[in-house]
Amino acid sequence: MNQKVKHSKDEDDDFNLNTSSAEPLELDDQYTKPKSICWGRCHPMMFRKGNPAVVIGPHWPLFICAFLLFLLIGCLFIFLRVNDDPLIFYTTLFVGINQCVSYLIVSLINPGIANIERIDIEKNQQTNQKTWYCKVCKLIQLKETQHCLDCDICIQEYDHHCPWTGKCIGKGNIKQFYYFILSTVVFMIFNLVIILLKLKEQESKTNKQQ
Numbered sequence: 001m002n003q004k005v006k007h008s009k010d011e012d013d014d015f016n017l018n019t020s021s022a023e024p025l026e027l028d029d030q031y032t033k034p035k036s037i038c039w040g041r042c043h044p045m046m047f048r049k050g051n052p053a054v055v056i057g058p059h060w061p062l063f064i065c066a067f068l069l070f071l072l073i074g075c076l077f078i079f080l081r082v083n084d085d086p087l088i089f090y091t092t093l094f095v096g097i098n099q100c101v102s103y104l105i106v107s108l109i110n111p112g113i114a115n116i117e118r119i120d121i122e123k124n125q126q127t128n129q130k131t132w133y134c135k136v137c138k139l140i141q142l143k144e145t146q147h148c149l150d151c152d153i154c155i156q157e158y159d160h161h162c163p164w165t166g167k168c169i170g171k172g173n174i175k176q177f178y179y180f181i182l183s184t185v186v187f188m189i190f191n192l193v194i195i196l197l198k199l200k201e202q203e204s205k206t207n208k209q210q
């Protein structure tokens with residue numbers, strides 16, 4: 001997991017602005033009006049009601065390489081189990097497909113690009129939620145939102161920038177990311193156990209022949 005050093009919002013004066021204290025007037029109409037949407041270095045596709053169903057990140061070549069690697073390893077394990085017990089074969093098939101599909105989902109869906117849902121300042125002030133201003137995206141953002149320097153865009157509930165998925169992990173794909181980690185662990189443990197069982201089986205066969 002790429003542990004990018006996050007901005008400390010309390011320390012970075014240029015990066016944030018608390019609307020409840022200084023210069024509240026600067027934040028009025030100018031920033032609450034809808035603007036032409038900026039996507040930073042991300043590539044949104046397949047829009048539905050203004051929201052992209054698919055977002056490709058700036059490190060998409062790494063995403064393609066990693067996907068091909070997962071596909072190759074998955075196919076290799078499936079191929080090795082073709083003549084095995086059907087239960088082992090179909091379980092290998094399932095865990096392989098499950099891992100590849102979960103990786104595709106986490107890499108393709110919108111990670112939570114913040115410029116889609118702009119913050120209503122009045123509502124925000126009523127609920128006393130702290131807001132921050134991003135100079136790059138020119139928008140008011142909630143505290144959990146953070147600007148990713150790789151994607152060059154604000155991400156809601158930013159977790160980290162993951163080069164292997166080619167983009168950020170945030171509000172939109174964090175659950176899918178955890179599911180992908182889980183499916184990878186299951187894939188690795190299952191195939192390791194099968195390999196060890198096969199080795200043991202082969203060893204006992206050799207001992208019997210001797």
Ligand SMILES: [Zn+2]
Pocket residue numbers: 134135136137138146147148152153154
């Ligand atoms: Zn930003």
Ligand SMILES: [Zn+2]
Pocket residue numbers: 148149150151152160161162167168169
């Ligand atoms: Zn990012």
